[in-house]
Amino acid sequence: MTVFIIRRLLQSIVVVFLMSLLVFVGVNVVGDPVDMLINPEADQAEIERVIRHFGLDKPLHIQYGHFLLNALNGDLGKSFIFGMPALKLILMRMPATLELAFSALILAVLIGIPLGVYAGLKSKAKVSRTIMAGSILGFSLPTFWVGLMMIMVFAVMLGWLPSTGRGETVLVAGIELSFLTLDGLSHLLMPALNLSLFKMSLVIRLARAGTREVVHQDYMKFARAKGLSESRLIFVHLMKNILIPVVTVLGLELGGLIAFSVVTETVFAWPGMGKLIIDSIHLLDRPVVVAYLMIIVLMFVIINLIVDVLYSILDPRVRLQDMKT
Amino acid sequence: MPQPTLDVRNLQTHFFTRDGVAKAVEDVSFSLGSGEVLGLVGESGSGKTVTGFSILGLVDPPGEVVGGEILFKGRNLLKLSEEEMRNVRGNHLAMVFQDPMMTLNPVLRIDTQMIEAIQAHQKVGTDVARERARDALGKVGIASPDERLRAYPHQFSGGMRQRVAIAIALLNQPELIIADEPTTALDVTIQGQILHEVQRLCRETGTALIWITHDLAVVAGLAERICVMYAGRIVETGSVDEVLDRPLHPYSKGLIESVPSHNQRGRRLNQIPGMTPSLLSLPEGCAFRTRCPIADVECRRLPSLHEAETERRIFCHHPQRETA
Numbered sequence: 132m133t134v135f136i137i138r139r140l141l142q143s144i145v146v147v148f149l150m151s152l153l154v155f156v157g158v159n160v161v162g163d164p165v166d167m168l169i170n171p172e173a174d175q176a177e178i179e180r181v182i183r184h185f186g187l188d189k190p191l192h193i194q195y196g197h198f199l200l201n202a203l204n205g206d207l208g209k210s211f212i213f214g215m216p217a218l219k220l221i222l223m224r225m226p227a228t229l230e231l232a233f234s235a236l237i238l239a240v241l242i243g244i245p246l247g248v249y250a251g252l253k254s255k256a257k258v259s260r261t262i263m264a265g266s267i268l269g270f271s272l273p274t275f276w277v278g279l280m281m282i283m284v285f286a287v288m289l290g291w292l293p294s295t296g297r298g299e300t301v302l303v304a305g306i307e308l309s310f311l312t313l314d315g316l317s318h319l320l321m322p323a324l325n326l327s328l329f330k331m332s333l334v335i336r337l338a339r340a341g342t343r344e345v346v347h348q349d350y351m352k353f354a355r356a357k358g359l360s361e362s363r364l365i366f367v368h369l370m371k372n373i374l375i376p377v378v379t380v381l382g383l384e385l386g387g388l389i390a391f392s393v394v395t396e397t398v399f400a401w402p403g404m405g406k407l408i409i410d411s412i413h414l415l416d417r418p419v420v421v422a423y424l425m426i427i428v429l430m431f432v433i434i435n436l437i438v439d440v441l442y443s444i445l446d447p448r449v450r451l452q453d454m455k456t
Numbered sequence: 457m458p459q460p461t462l463d464v465r466n467l468q469t470h471f472f473t474r475d476g477v478a479k480a481v482e483d484v485s486f487s488l489g490s491g492e493v494l495g496l497v498g499e500s501g502s503g504k505t506v507t508g509f510s511i512l513g514l515v516d517p518p519g520e521v522v523g524g525e526i527l528f529k530g531r532n533l534l535k536l537s538e539e540e541m542r543n544v545r546g547n548h549l550a551m552v553f554q555d556p557m558m559t560l561n562p563v564l565r566i567d568t569q570m571i572e573a574i575q576a577h578q579k580v581g582t583d584v585a586r587e588r589a590r591d592a593l594g595k596v597g598i599a600s601p602d603e604r605l606r607a608y609p610h611q612f613s614g615g616m617r618q619r620v621a622i623a624i625a626l627l628n629q630p631e632l633i634i635a636d637e638p639t640t641a642l643d644v645t646i647q648g649q650i651l652h653e654v655q656r657l658c659r660e661t662g663t664a665l666i667w668i669t670h671d672l673a674v675v676a677g678l679a680e681r682i683c684v685m686y687a688g689r690i691v692e693t694g695s696v697d698e699v700l701d702r703p704l705h706p707y708s709k710g711l712i713e714s715v716p717s718h719n720q721r722g723r724r725l726n727q728i729p730g731m732t733p734s735l736l737s738l739p740e741g742c743a744f745r746t747r748c749p750i751a752d753v754e755c756r757r758l759p760s761l762h763e764a765e766t767e768r769r770i771f772c773h774h775p776q777r778e779t780a
Binding site for chain 1: 512514516542543544545546547550551553555558559560561562563564565568569572573576577608610621624
């Protein structure tokens with residue numbers, strides 16, 4: 132297991148390095164941030180001073196070398212716009228996004244798995260057909276539209292839930308959290324539900340497919356022949372088997388959930404990093420964009436590592452193979 | 457005569473498929489006392505396995521037990537509630553399945569799967585249950601059972617897994633074990649070991665055994681009585697020696713003659729002509745009529761299972777008495 136983790140870490144470093152190269156070059160060949168930053172009436176000397184100030188006069192590979200050296204020291208550059216370290220800027224917004232993403236993930240699992248298992252066990256029942264039809268809607272309706280509809284119904288027409296912002300937050304270990312206050316929870320509910328809708332549909336379909344496959348296995352019948360109770364059959368024998376694909380897919384999807392919560396954050400004016408990245412792209416704030424992408428890459432790498440470890444806990448057959456390598 | 461452990465009377469299990477009703481088990485009756493071994497023999501699709509599942513109440517839809525009685529120590533299992541039936545399963549009545557590679561849950565450890573089988577029926581602590589599980593593993597001939605308890609099914613070979621399955625069946629000392637071709641998927645040497653083991657265990661504990669198989673050689677060495685099934689019905693029943701040496705039903709006769717060891721080297725094997733008919737379109741009258749060498753007009757009428765000789769019943773109009 133240890134060898135496996137070390138090997139995976141080494142692979143991760145290569146991935147992160149390659150991504151930094153791609154991201155840096157990609158971002159730096161698009162547009163000219165100086166145009167955006169400078170007063171249109173500034174003279175040539177002023178323009179050149181700004182270019183030198185940001186180091187944009189040097190060739191690209193030198194710029195990249197600087198970036199890499201600084202990055203190793205934890206410095207991903209300063210935002211052109213805000214004049215503060217890009218990393219700090221993003222990390223300030225990160226808790227809000229993470230809170231939103233994890234809430235969405237938890238909702239997707241807590242609602243998706245029971246519905247999926249039910250639909251798998253009673254595949255002919257009307258309720259199951261309704262669940263499956265609903266999951267198709269969850270797949271295909273655009274997130275922003277569902278978000279707008281939710282705001283219209285629950286915030287405007289019924290007035291039950293607030294439509295924007297994080298609400299009252301509590302400071303825990305230097306991080307602001309919404310879900311610890313009632314007000315914060317009410318602010319969190321709609322965006323989290325909105326973001327989780329797609330993943331929930333995915334979980335429902337995975338859980339249903341898994342359930343339909345597993346219930347017909349001999350080992351389920353043998354377990355029944357042992358005289359086990361229905362609840363033990365479902366919650367132990369069935370659940371542990373269907374969790375394997377669910378965990379794999381959700382792990383991969385979690386990265387996407389964090390990286391692409393942009394739409395939901397925009398609709399609900401959630402002050403997370405998705406909103407920051409959209410603004411930064413508009414303003415060609417290169418260091419922020421690069422820093423954001425690097426953080427996302429790191430996040431994907433770490434999540435995949437965790438998924439692999441979780442996977443091996445769930446499936447003993449995987450565990451054994453890892454130990455051999 | 458003492459009360460039999462199991463008394464199956466006129467059992468009917470039908471499958472309601474889209475193409476019609478398949479009568480997988482039709483009018484099946486047999487009984488066996490404690491410690492007795494009954495061989496249930498027949499081709500694939502003759503209803504042996506469904507008979508076993510019917511007794512345990514594990515027939516999956518679209519199948520359904522539609523008639524008859526299953527008296528287990530005098531209690532009709534078909535009348536029990538689901539909870540009462542759950543308590544019988546694995547406790548008084550256990551089953552071993554055909555494919556050992558599929559019967560154990562791949563993601564649960566052996567000890568989990570054994571302890572839960574004990575705790576489903578008795579309120580005992582996990583430590584006590586683990587000890588009983590370990591003893592059971594030892595009994596079926598698994599070396600270092602303490603270590604093996606902590607293993608997962610994929611760390612066992614097929615023969616070992618079947619031993620584990622048998623150990624699980626034995627855990628609560630059931631009065632009856634239904635073994636559904638438990639050695640078919642194993643190679644011959646392992647088969648022999650397992651047969652020997654099961655025979656010994658049943659003798660020691662007085663457990664009755666229904667051994668479902670298509671292998672006549674296995675039945676010959678193991679069972680006392682035999683039921684030959686064809687197309688959902690029992691066509692012949694009697695003591696093993698009688699039936700195998702002097703089959704009365706033309707189907708039993710054909711089955712026995714098609715065993716290679718009965719033939720001379722170099723000669724064509726005797727086989728029963730034709731194929732098992734589909735359960736959805738059985739011939740009228742005797743289902744074996746279309747493949748039977750001695751069928752005549754009378755066979756268009758359904759025969760009855762009648763006593764041909766003492767302790768021997770046969771489902772045929774023309775018992776093969778003269779040929780031996």
